[in-house]
Amino acid sequence: MSTTVDPITLDLIENALVNARSEMDSVVVRVALSPVIREQHDAFPMVCNPAGQMIVGQFGSYIPAIVEQYGDNIHEGDIFVWNDPYACKGSISHNNDWCVMLPIYHEGVHVGFSSMFGHMVDVGGKVPGSMPSDSRTIWEEGLRVPPVKIFEKGQMNEGVLAIMLNNSRTPDMNRADLMALIAGCRTAAKRVNEVCDRFGRDTYLAACDKLLDRTREAMRVLIRNYIPEEAVSFTDYVDDDGLGNGPFKMHLSIYRRGDIAVFDWTGTDDQAEGPINFHIHEGLCKLFFGVYMIMAFDPKIMFNEGFYDLFEIVLPEGSLLNPRFPAALSNRLNTHTRFFDCQAGALGQRAPHLSMAAGYGTSPHFIFTGKDSNGKYFQLMELLFGGVPGRPLGDGFDGHAWWPLFSATPIEYIENYYPVMVESYRPVRDAGGAGLHRGGAGIEKIYRVLEAGSISIHDDRETVPPWGINGGLHGGTSSKWLQRAGSETRERIASKLDNLHVEPGDKIIFITAGSGGWGDPLDRPVAAVERDVADDLVSVERAEQDYGVVFGPGKTLDEPASVTLREARKKERGEPAPFDFGFIPGVHAAE
Structure with missing residues (x-):
């Protein structure tokens, strides 16, 4: 017989998990040393169910790829660490991101995972910072660590830690940041245990399932409302790869087949010689599309992985988004963020008012x-x-x-x-x-x-x-x-x-x-343009050229001239x- 969860209990557990995720961030900020994590917060937490599906978090789960490698050799007190994108199917996307995973147990029963990754200032390689602009292979981009246990049944593996720190120009910062990530994961494990103690383990696990189901149903509605059956396509470009090649085309087509949204990157350029390749995990790709749709169309939806089976992803092998080993990856963020622009451009064609x-x-x-x-x-x-x-x-x-x-x-x-x-x-x-x-x-x-x-x-x-x-x-x-x-x-x-x-x-x-x-821009309130000019965000020349708003001496607004110019511009330009x-x-x- 399945455990039932009433709506109030479900909301309490949901908010407890959201708070646990926020507390992970707070713990990391207090422990970390590097400005990248301590000051800029370049670290990403999540809490997952026993299957490794993200219940709360931001970047989506990479847990199944790790569990697949270790099978039954996962125990209470184990903590895993890795940073090699190719060894974890692109769950993290360059060597600077060190990822920590902790299996959560309640009274000896496995109830989920907590995990967090953060950007390390330096992981070795041929340049300080470990992100060479001219690398041609990942071998040039620093130490690569496959998924290994840094703690096994509660005991630290000093050898693993020594190897990781010995290959960095900033070992003290890296050690502190790594321990911060571990502390964040342990904090989440403690909070999940408290929820299980309060509501019962079966209720907690049932609530996780319901939270996934609720997000799935909400996403199904968004897909029906905003993804057309006929494909819409969009193309954007990355400037160059750091080696003089480019621009690089990214081409996305989106369409719906029943309740399934298809995101097809066929037509994207082949992988680059330089380090702008983005070795993206299929699940991570689904997550990026999902978070965009939620934020653009219904921000009240809880963000988790419940919708993954409603998305189908096409990532051509050997392309900028699915490069073959050992393609260089260190500066993949140029491609990563263009990914978001392509989404906006494609989805904006059918729902421009929301894009x-x-x-x-x-x-x-x-x-x-x-x-x-x-x-x-x-x-x-x-x-x-x-x-x-x-x-x-x-x-x-x-x-x-x-x-x-x-x-x-x-x-x-x-x-x-x-x-x-x-x-x-x-x-x-x-x-x-x-x-x-x-x-x-x-x-x-x-x-x-x-x-x-x-x-x-x-x-x-x-x-x-x-x-x-x-x-x-x-x-x-x-x-x-x-x-x-x-x-x-x-x-x-x-x-x-x-x-x-x-x-x-x-x-x-x-x-x-x-x-x-x-x-x-010809519809922008004149007062808003006047404010932008006063704040030095828009020049007098561009105010007239782009907005049709005219200023006289001393940046004095000429409202009659602006009305006349705007009307003439609209008539001349058309739609x-x-x-x-x-x-x-x-x-x-x-x-």
């Missing part, structure tokens, strides 16, 4: 390494943010992360712990695509280094602009500049480079991409285009 434009399109990072005045090695790694796209509910965010829980590294932290001064940090004028709802602006961050060393930079959307939707215009692209000490000249440098030598007083100007606008891609070198012919 959004394209964003800054990667996870830009800045690495500065060297020795300080005391001869001590330092390695600063910072993730930077850009423009989050215009959307149905309003303007995009300026200088914001793609990932909801990420935050910028405090400037005080950087300047306190590293030989760097941050001279400026501000949004970029005119980087947000014009629209009824303006796209978010990229940011300009100016670093002045105080010691000699080397810098590495990884970014994208330098040549392929973030597109606008529903009449919105494309956003601004990224750029990077070097200004040597004592010089007033800025030298443009590549968006993907490693080990550029710098001397004290040199400045690095890091400009990220903006994002596309949503809706007709706005559904998408504005801008000019894409290598794709569009030069005018």
Whole structure:
């Protein structure tokens, strides 16, 4: 006889699990040492049922792939660790992500798993930070650890830990961050045991099943409402692979077959020579589509893996999204985030009122390494943010992360712990695509280094602009500049480079991409344009060019002239285009 769970108990257990997931984050932040995890929160927790399905979390479950390898050799007190994307079927996607998994037992009975992965500052390889922009194989990208037990029945495997730390330039940070992930998983196990004690183990397990079923039914409705039977397709591009090749096409077709949504990446370019390949797990692919549909169409739905059987994924082997071993993977985020843009572009064709434009399109990072005045090695790694796209509910965010829980590294932290001064940090004028709802602006961050060393930079959307939707215009692209000490000249440098030598007083100007606008910019309230001009987010020239809003001397709004110009522009232009891609070198012919 199956255990019944009343609605109130189900909600209590759901919220207990959601709180446990949040507590995992809090524990990790308190224990970790690296700025990437401690300050920027680049770590992702989840709690799963005994089958390894994610009940709460963000990145979806990779547990079945690990359980398949170990079978019955999983016991209470075991803790697993790994970082090799190819050894876990793409459940994590580059060597910097160290993943921890802990089986949860209640009174000797297996009731689930807790797991967490986080980005380690350095895992070896040929460059500091372990993300070379010019790698051709994963062998160049640092230590690869297959799923192994770092704890076996409660006893630490010191040999495994020693090997992992011995291959990093930042062993102290890595050790602290790894122990933080383990502590987070143990916290979740404790909370699950408390829920089982309070409500009964059978009730807890039945509630997990019901939470999956509820999400599945809600997703079935979304599929019926928003996925058409006739295929819709969309194409976007990654700039380059760091080795001079590109742009790289990503092509997505979406259609429905009964209750099954099919997401087909046929037509996507072959895997790259450089490290932008994204070895994505099929389940992770389903998760990304699911989270987009939930956030775009019904954010009240609980996010878990209950809907997986309603999705069918086609990932052509040997493509940018399913590369063959040993393809390089370290900078896969350029492809990863373009994945989201393709979803928005495809789904937005049938539900434009619920879709959004394209964003800054990667996870830009800045690495500065060297020795300080005391001869001590330092390695600063910072993730930077850009423009989050215009959307149905309003303007995009300026200088914001793609990932909801990420935050910028405090400037005080950087300047306190590293030989760097941050001279400026501000949004970029005119980087947000014009629209009824303006796209978010990229940011300009100016670093002045105080010691000699080397810098590495990884970014994208330098040549392929973030597109606008529903009449919105494309956003601004990224750029990077070097200004040597004592010089007033800025030298443009590549968006993907490693080990550029710098001397004290040199400045690095890091400009990220903006994002596309949503809706007709000629319909944007004049007061909103006036505010953007006052806040230096939009120039007077672009206000007139893109929005038809005229300013006189001293940035004084000329409202009658604006009304006349807007009416004339609309009559001359006609209906706005559904998408504005801008000019894409290598794709569009030069005018």
